[in-house]
Amino acid sequence: MDNKKELSSEQHTLYIETIQEQKSVLNKEKGIYKITPKHKRYRVYIGRFFELRRGLHSVFNGLREASDKDYLELMINSGGGLVNEGQQFYNLMQEKFYGRTISYLDNKGYSMGALLFCMADKRIIYPYSDLMFHTYSHGSYGKGEEVKSHVDHTAKKLQQFFFDLIVKRGFLTKAEFEEMLIGRDYWMDAKELCKRGIATHVIAKGQEFTAKEYLKELKRQKKEKKEKRQKKASK
Numbered sequence: 540m541d542n543k544k545e546l547s548s549e550q551h552t553l554y555i556e557t558i559q560e561q562k563s564v565l566n567k568e569k570g571i572y573k574i575t576p577k578h579k580r581y582r583v584y585i586g587r588f589f590e591l592r593r594g595l596h597s598v599f600n601g602l603r604e605a606s607d608k609d610y611l612e613l614m615i616n617s618g619g620g621l622v623n624e625g626q627q628f629y630n631l632m633q634e635k636f637y638g639r640t641i642s643y644l645d646n647k648g649y650s651m652g653a654l655l656f657c658m659a660d661k662r663i664i665y666p667y668s669d670l671m672f673h674t675y676s677h678g679s680y681g682k683g684e685e686v687k688s689h690v691d692h693t694a695k696k697l698q699q700f701f702f703d704l705i706v707k708r709g710f711l712t713k714a715e716f717e718e719m720l721i722g723r724d725y726w727m728d729a730k731e732l733c734k735r736g737i738a739t740h741v742i743a744k745g746q747e748f749t750a751k752e753y754l755k756e757l758k759r760q761k762k763e764k765k766e767k768r769q770k771k772a773s774k
Contacts, residue, residue, distance in 0.1 A: 552584045553598045578608040581636075585613055585655065587620040595624055602631050611636040613659060614643050619650025622675055622697060629658055644668040644738070657704050657737060663747070664729055664738040672705060672725040710737050730757060 557579050565571040581602055602611070611632065632640050642659035649671040656662060656670065675697050698720065705711045711725065719725060732738040733750035741753040748756065 551598050553601050554582045556580045580610050582612040585615045585617045605635045610639045612641045614645050615648045615652050615656050616646055617648055617652030619652050622651055625651040625655055628655055632658055654704050662738050663740045664732055666729050666743050668729055670727045670732055674720050710735055
């Protein structure tokens with residue numbers, strides 16, 4: 540029996556895999572075991588947040604079938620798109636996968652893609668992963684006062700959403716956030732993502748490092764290169 544299923548939209552693909560119950564020994568003499576119950580792993584590949592025809596209905600509908608034992612993995616390679624669809628992901632993560640989410644920055648996350656990466660509990664990058672924060676784009680049409688009312692309301696809501704995801708978690712300072720709102724872009728490489736705590740883990744050389752371990756490894760490599768240069772210069 541196949542334990543995998545696939546659902547697709549225009550820019551996103553959802554894979555659902557059933558993981559059977561697993562039992563591992565913690566203390567054989569005392570008969571202590573760790574049991575991981577049967578669950579499903581939902582893995583979504585994220586492109587642009589701009590679904591033109593069906594929207595994300597098929598993907599979101601599949602995610603809503605999750606139980607309180609299931610996990611969500613987000614594979615992000617996104618230049619961004621509609622904030623509304625990003626907020627729908629956020630709502631689903633809060634409702635169905637709270638505390639059980641992992642995001643992979645494979646390989647870029649800009650704009651809404653960056654915010655989606657930040658939503659997860661465990662956030663994994665690679666040595667050449669790339670992230671960018673900037674302010675939202677918004678437009679409206681209609682009668683003059685209606686446009687003003689809509690823009691004011693939306694601006695207040697979106698600024699709070701961005702603030703909660705970025706500033707409250709320490710990824711940008713309040714001063715940086717204010718600069719972002721008036722047009723500054725913040726581009727970050729793997730090292731910066733680890734320093735700010737945006738990334739919690741890094742996959743490199745076939746291993747998974749914590750962000751702190753990876754920064755120590757970069758420091759060690761830098762020191763090693765410096766010593767080699769000095770040694771070469773002294774000959």
